[in-house]
Amino acid sequence: MTTLETTIEHWFAQGAAAIGDKEAETAFYQLRDQLESGTLRSAEPDTTTAIGWRVNAWVKRGILLGFRLGHLEAVEGGVLSCVDKHTYPTRRFTPEQNIRIVTGGSAVRAGSFLASGVIVVPPAYVNTGAYVGENTMIDSHALVGSCAQIGRRVHLSAAAQIGGVLEPVNASPVIIEDDVLVGGNTGVFEGTIVRKKAVLAAGTILTRGTPVYDVVNGTVLKATAETPLIIPEGAVVVPGSRAINKGNAKDLGLSVYTPIIVKYRDEKTDLSATLEDLLR
Numbered sequence: 223m224t225t226l227e228t229t230i231e232h233w234f235a236q237g238a239a240a241i242g243d244k245e246a247e248t249a250f251y252q253l254r255d256q257l258e259s260g261t262l263r264s265a266e267p268d269t270t271t272a273i274g275w276r277v278n279a280w281v282k283r284g285i286l287l288g289f290r291l292g293h294l295e296a297v298e299g300g301v302l303s304c305v306d307k308h309t310y311p312t313r314r315f316t317p318e319q320n321i322r323i324v325t326g327g328s329a330v331r332a333g334s335f336l337a338s339g340v341i342v343v344p345p346a347y348v349n350t351g352a353y354v355g356e357n358t359m360i361d362s363h364a365l366v367g368s369c370a371q372i373g374r375r376v377h378l379s380a381a382a383q384i385g386g387v388l389e390p391v392n393a394s395p396v397i398i399e400d401d402v403l404v405g406g407n408t409g410v411f412e413g414t415i416v417r418k419k420a421v422l423a424a425g426t427i428l429t430r431g432t433p434v435y436d437v438v439n440g441t442v443l444k445a446t447a448e449t450p451l452i453i454p455e456g457a458v459v460v461p462g463s464r465a466i467n468k469g470n471a472k473d474l475g476l477s478v479y480t481p482i483i484v485k486y487r488d489e490k491t492d493l494s495a496t497l498e499d500l501l502r
Contacts, residue, residue, distance in 0.1 A: 226252055230284040240290060247291055250309065253284040257351060258313070260335040264351045264369040265395055273415060273449055275371075275397055282369060282391040285333060285351050310350055334366075337374070349386055355400065373400035373418065385411035394450055413450035419487050420453050423460040426481050434459065436483040443483075456487035 230253060233246040240246040256262035264285065268276035292307030313330040315321050320338040323330065327345030330336060334348045339357035348354065348366040355374035360366060364378045367386020378384065382404045387395045394413040398404065402416050405424035410416060412430035428434070430451055434443040445451040453459060462482035466472060485491070 226256075227280050230287060231280055234283040234287045238290070240287065242291075246287065247309075250284060250288045250291055253281065254288060254309075254333045257281070257285075257333045258335055260337065260353065263335075263353050263371070265353075265371050265397065273394070273452065275394065275415065277392060277394050279391040282351070282388055285369070286388060286391070288333065288350075351388070351395075352386065361406075367396065369395040371395060371397045373398055373402065375400060376402050376404065378404045379406040379408070379424070381407045383409040383411075385409070385414075387413065399455075413445075414453070415450055416453045417455040417457070419456045421458045421487060421491060422453075423458070425461045426459050427461070427479070428453065428459075428481060432481060434481045434483060435462070435464070438483055438485060454483075454486075457483045458485045458487060458491060460484050 226249060229249040233240040233243070233249060253262065262281060263278065264281045265275055265277045267274060288309040289307055292309035294305050295308045297304040297306055297311065310332045313332055313334065315323055321336050322341040324341070324343050328342050328347065330342065330348040331350045333350035334352040336348065336354045337356040340354050341359045342348070343360065343362045345362060346360045346364045348360065349368040351369035352366045352372070354360070354366060354372045355376065357374060358372055358376040360378045361380045361382070363381040365383045366372060367384055368388050370384045370386045372384065376398055384398065385396045387393050396410050396413060397415045398410065399416060399418040401419045403421045404410070405422050405426065407425050408422045409427045411428065414428045414430070416422065428451060430445045432451065434451065434453065436443060443451065459481050462480050463477040464480045465477045
């Protein structure tokens with residue numbers, strides 16, 4: 223265990239006794255600074271694990287410690303009148319960081335990391351603990367939830383919702399790997415992992431309890447007790463439906479929503495994704 227990890231674990235275990243303690247606050251601010259610099263992550267790639275990622279539970283405990291230590295204060299400098307924990311102010315950026323925060327209505331919370339080349343189009347929100355890789359675009363009305371991991375060159379289209387998770391601390395956050403295209407009004411929740419170069423068509427919803435039908439390979443993808451739902455590399459996922467074959471639902475011709483993998487990414491799919499370059 224690192225010195226910081228040991229200190230965070232100690233003060234998190236103290237519960238309410240940590241409130242107001244200067245050493246606890248110092249440890250939290252060190253953790254927050256490392257999260258913002260990208261040197262520390264709430265979850266990170268790890269090829270030795272079954273899913274290829276490792277959750278750093280102690281980091282998530284440190285983030286929760288920050289909420290415990292924080293007191294409410296007025297947030298100055300914005301158009302709206304806001305009140306939040308003083309430990310989690312809105313981040314400020316400089317041109318030297320090469321991050322575009324387009325004017326109006328967006329916020330990036332302290333404790334989150336944005337890499338060089340990231341673009342945030344208003345209104346959008348990036349919550350604490352999140353990690354956003356190089357040259358990713360976060361389009362209008364998009365959300366990057368707490369501790370969500372977003373790879374390089376990802377496009378989160380308008381109104382895309384990427385769920386986050388702080389508790390339970392061992393739970394995996396949503397992970398979007400490199401070169402993924404997330405369509406408008408898409409929702410990815412409950413620890414789902416989307417492998418690199420996948421395409422999620424507009425309106426696709428992915429959750430832990432949602433089976434995904436892969437019509438290319440004739441399989442059904444599901445989460446298990448040990449692993450989240452995982453969308454394969456290069457998969458093209460669209461919203462679909464499946465018939466209900468029981469009871470009155472069958473007689474009424476009803477169906478339920480289900481995502482469907484209709485193909486795997488090829489040159490034509492890549493060409494359709496070039497519109498992203500026009501927006502930069």
